[in-house]
Amino acid sequence: MNKRSSKLKTQNSKFEVKSLRLNFKKIGIVTLILVVLYVALWGWYRPSGVYENYIPVKVPKYIQRIKTVEVPVEKVVALEKKEVADKLGLPKSVEGNPEKQVLTAGEVPPHEGKTTVTAVMDTKTGITQLLQRQERPPLIAMRNEFEIGIDYGIGNRANFQLFANYDAIRIGKVHLGLHGQINQRGDYMASVRLSYRW
DSSP states (O other), rough: HHHHHHHHHHHHHHHHHHHHHHHHHHHHHHHHHHHHHHHHHHHHSOOHHHHHOOOOOOOOOOHHSSOOOEEEOOOOOOHHHHHHHHOOOOOOHHOTTTTOOOOOOOOOOOSSOOOOEEEEOTTOOOOOOEEEEEEEEEEEEEEEEEEEEEEEEEEESSSEEEEEEEEEEEEEEEEEEEEEEEEEEEOOEEEEEEEOOO
C-alpha cells in the first residue's frame, strides 16, 4: 500500500512539474508576443523628427562648386499656398512667409541607393518640374540592420520559434550577417548567414 501510495505521489509530482513547465512555456510565449508587438508599435509611432519635419535637401559638393547665374523670368507659377500647406503640412517658416512660395512638390520612391532630384523651371511658362534619377548603390555598404520575429508553422507537428537576424554588410547583391533561432522545445541554432537578394 505504501509502495502504491509513493508511486502515485511520484507520478503526481511528475505531472505537476510537467504542467508547470507547460504553463511557463505558455506564459513565456504570450509575454514574448506582447513584447514584440510593443516594440513594433513603439518603433512605428514614437515621436521622430525624421517623419514629421521638413529638412533641407543635402546639396552635393560638386553642385555647390558650380557657378550660379541670374536668368530673367517674366513670371513664376506657384502652388496655392494655403491648399498645399494643408496637404503637405509645411513648416510655419514657409507657410507664414509671403516671400516664400511653393513651386512644386513630389514623392521619391524608396531605393537602396541615393536619388538625385533636380528642379527645372521653364522660363517661358514659369512652371517648375522635378526630375529624379536613382543612383547605382555602392558596391560595398555597411547595413547594420536588425530583425526579430516569430515563426509558427505546421509540418510533421506544430512548430513555434523565435528568431533574430543581423544584416551586417552588403557586397553587390550578396548579404552577410548573423542568424539565431530557438523553438518551443528548447532547440536552438546560431549561424552565419550568406544570402543573395534581388
